[in-house]
Structure formats: C-alpha cells, structure tokens
Amino acid sequence: MSAGIILGERRVDLAADLASLRYEFLPGDMAVVRGELPPEGSAVRAIFRATAELLVADAAAMAAGSYQPRTTKERHHQAFLMLIERFIGWGPLRPGERDVTV
Secondary structure, eight states, rough: OOOTTETTOOOOOOOHHHHSSEEEETTTTTTESSSSTTSSHHHHHHHHHHHHHHHHHHHHHHHHHHOOOOOOOHHHHHHHHHHHHHHHOOOOOTOOOOOOOO
C-alpha cells in the first residue's frame, strides 16, 4: 500500500480531519484531545478500520486463551491512538497494549 495511505485513507484527507481537533500536550507523553471529527470523514472511516483490526486481534487472543477484555470505550480510544501513531509514523500499535487512559 502507498505510503500516503493510512488505514485505507489518504494521508492528506486524514490531516485535514485531525487538524480540526484541539490538542493539549501534558507531561509524561500524555495529551488531551478535544473536538469532533467530521461524522463521515476519512478519520472516522480510518478509526472504524482500526477498530476492526482490534476486534480481529481480540478474536485471535480468545482462540489462543490470552484474551483480556476491554470495554467499547477502551477499544475506541485504542483505535484513535492507532490512527494517530500510524499518522505520525510511530508504527502500528500492538493490539494488546493498554497505554490509553479512559
């Protein structure tokens, strides 16, 4: 897939959607994100795809006996973080990581 495509969406379109949010960076690699994404925008579609990846990983973990339940809210936060990390080039977040505070 092209380097300009992240979770099925063009990087330039994602940039426009993500720029509509407000970011406050805190100590300890934490951030507060405020605002609303366009409801049918590229970022929302990308988050849906990230959520699907997390669900597939959860199903695999269930089959392997290592599943750790997460709430829908945790999964949504994790999917948003996956999008942000891929957007800024940190690479994919491993689905089992729990570094999002909900």
